[in-house]
Amino acid sequence: MTGKDDNPLWANVTFRLALNTASHPFEYAKVLIQLGHEPIAPYPTRTLFQKPALGLPNVIDYVKYIKAVDGFRGCYRGLTTRLLANSVNLVTCKTVSDATSRYSYKFISFLPEDEFSQTDKWVTLWRDTLVELSGKIAGVVASHPLHVITLRVMAQFVGGEDHYSGIFSSIAEIYRTDGILGFFSGLIPRLLGEIIFTVLVNTCIFVAKNTIKDDEVMKFSGIPIALVGTAFTYPFHVVSTCMAVNNCGLAAGNPPQMPIYYSWVECWRHLSRTDQLSRGSSMFFRYYRGPHVYSSGYHNLLLKRD
Numbered sequence: 001m002t003g004k005d006d007n008p009l010w011a012n013v014t015f016r017l018a019l020n021t022a023s024h025p026f027e028y029a030k031v032l033i034q035l036g037h038e039p040i041a042p043y044p045t046r047t048l049f050q051k052p053a054l055g056l057p058n059v060i061d062y063v064k065y066i067k068a069v070d071g072f073r074g075c076y077r078g079l080t081t082r083l084l085a086n087s088v089n090l091v092t093c094k095t096v097s098d099a100t101s102r103y104s105y106k107f108i109s110f111l112p113e114d115e116f117s118q119t120d121k122w123v124t125l126w127r128d129t130l131v132e133l134s135g136k137i138a139g140v141v142a143s144h145p146l147h148v149i150t151l152r153v154m155a156q157f158v159g160g161e162d163h164y165s166g167i168f169s170s171i172a173e174i175y176r177t178d179g180i181l182g183f184f185s186g187l188i189p190r191l192l193g194e195i196i197f198t199v200l201v202n203t204c205i206f207v208a209k210n211t212i213k214d215d216e217v218m219k220f221s222g223i224p225i226a227l228v229g230t231a232f233t234y235p236f237h238v239v240s241t242c243m244a245v246n247n248c249g250l251a252a253g254n255p256p257q258m259p260i261y262y263s264w265v266e267c268w269r270h271l272s273r274t275d276q277l278s279r280g281s282s283m284f285f286r287y288y289r290g291p292h293v294y295s296s297g298y299h300n301l302l303l304k305r306d
Contacts, residue, residue, distance in 0.1 A: 025075040029062035033280040034241040042288040054288035078153040085146035089139040097135030129202045145183035151244045159251025186243035189264045193236030201229040235277035
């Protein structure tokens with residue numbers, strides 16, 4: 001890559017690192033929720049439609065709980081490896097996408113876009129989608145070992161372990177407990193989520209662009225389409241998070257906190273049966289939907305502080 005190409009990339013990396021650092025406590029709480037850890041018992045409340053329900057703490061309350069247990073620094077558990085994983089993902093994705101784009105067959109690129117036939121437009125869509133997917137797949141695969149370390153560092157909060165601390169000691173621990181394949185635990189559902197999201201969003205935007213002729217409407221169509229795509233593929237990320245921690249020797253990935261799954265498909269089926277595939281998708285309005293393992297630690301902590 002030339003220096004000219006690097007500037008936007010590293011500016012993007014810097015912005016992402018700052019954003020990830022600021023949002024880390026909330027992402028940390030979200031990961032614990034995805035793992036099914038609910039340390040604060042549900043309380044009687046009502047839904048937005050005024051139906052009786054059992055409410056669960058929102059993400060802000062969850063972060064407060066983490067801070068009460070581990071202190072302010074504890075809210076940033078796993079930040080270092082998360083930043084490294086996201087940086088590797090972003091740089092690899094951009095590098096591979098650029099290389100694939102340069103060598104892709106651009107047999108209709110010399111035509112003005114308004115002269116494209118419908119077939120040309122679909123070919124261009126799939127060519128661009130494949131270029132984007134090549135980068136995303138490479139980025140996910142390259143960063144996944146660091147992603148697994150990040151999730152396991154966070155998951156230690158559930159049982160209070162310290163098996164995963166530094167990067168090198170964490171690498172040794174994963175290799176000791178799971179072998180080489182342990183570095184890619186949960187990779188398949190994560191990849192499927194990325195692939196389905198990219199194909200779905202790109203196709204929907206393409207259809208909208210060729211259906212809606214109003215340029216002002218099209219400017220904002222990408223946001224709701226992306227939100228729908230995120231909601232549709234969110235279960236893949238829940239399953240990926242669970243499989244990255246499952247049966248790794250941590251309390252968060254073993255009974256009674258979590259059953260031992262022998263494949264991500266089994267994990268999906270179990271979470272689907274218990275209506276848990278969407279846990280963590282709502283950060284503020286959360287309701288009890290099935291069995292969780294609840295800890296009395298928070299209430300004991302409050303009694304001790306009182």
